[in-house]
Amino acid sequence: MVSARRRADRAPHLAANGRQTASILRQFPFPLPFGQNLGTSRTEAFHLSHLLLLNGPNLNLLGTREPEVYGATTLAEIEADMAQRAQALGHRLSSFQSNHEGALVDRVQEARGDVDFILLNPGAFTHTSVALRDALLGVAIPFIEVHLSNVYSRESFRHHSYFTDIAVGAIVGLGPIGYGLALHAADQQLTKKGK
Numbered sequence: 022m023v024s025a026r027r028r029a030d031r032a033p034h035l036a037a038n039g040r041q042t043a044s045i046l047r048q049f050p051f052p053l054p055f056g057q058n059l060g061t062s063r064t065e066a067f068h069l070s071h072l073l074l075l076n077g078p079n080l081n082l083l084g085t086r087e088p089e090v091y092g093a094t095t096l097a098e099i100e101a102d103m104a105q106r107a108q109a110l111g112h113r114l115s116s117f118q119s120n121h122e123g124a125l126v127d128r129v130q131e132a133r134g135d136v137d138f139i140l141l142n143p144g145a146f147t148h149t150s151v152a153l154r155d156a157l158l159g160v161a162i163p164f165i166e167v168h169l170s171n172v173y174s175r176e177s178f179r180h181h182s183y184f185t186d187i188a189v190g191a192i193v194g195l196g197p198i199g200y201g202l203a204l205h206a207a208d209q210q211l212t213k214k215g216k
């Protein structure tokens with residue numbers, strides 16, 4: 022078990038005094054999923070994994086883009102929040118966003134041998150990109166697919182993903198908290214593998 026004291030050292034925003042480091046953390050405070058704790062033996066065997074948060078086209082517009090669909094949180098806020106959450110779990114997080122399919126393919130290829138887990142919102146490439154799918158298959162890095170909106174309640178062309186069948190899992194329709202949930206799930210996967 023992670024003691025309350027150790028948890029507070031590792032993740033000051035978890036401390037009982039309620040000091041929060043950023044407003045976004047106030048919106049979705051730790052620990053997230055369903056009363057689970059942060060893992061078992063990791064205070065003794067504390068490994069640093071490298072996670073990559075990868076966002077596709079138009080997600081740079083978050084905050085102003087169709088806020089009724091995607092909410093008011095900006096990508097910069099999501100990336101900062103995710104970096105803090107990753108750090109609190111003892112991991113390192115890199116973030117990359119591009120509007121260009123080739124740039125995303127290049128970033129996935131670069132991740133080989135360096136990144137342990139990818140958190141991916143492919144944006145509209147979800148529904149079109151065999152190239153990005155092949156890149157993920159090529160590097161064989163496990164990933165979780167995230168969508169802010171519930172793609173299944175939207176236009177039918179959004180119902181098909183080139184990624185879900187090769188992903189560890191997918192989180193849709195929960196807004197920015199979906200990224201945090203994906204991070205916790207990735208952490209569990211890495212812990213299972215002893216990373």
Ligand SMILES: O=C1C[C@@](O)(C(=O)O)C[C@@H](O)[C@@H]1O
Binds near residue numbers: 078147169179
């Ligand atoms: O750009 C996006 C964002 C999205 O991936 C989401 O996060 O809900 C859903 C996609 O259909 C859309 O093209």
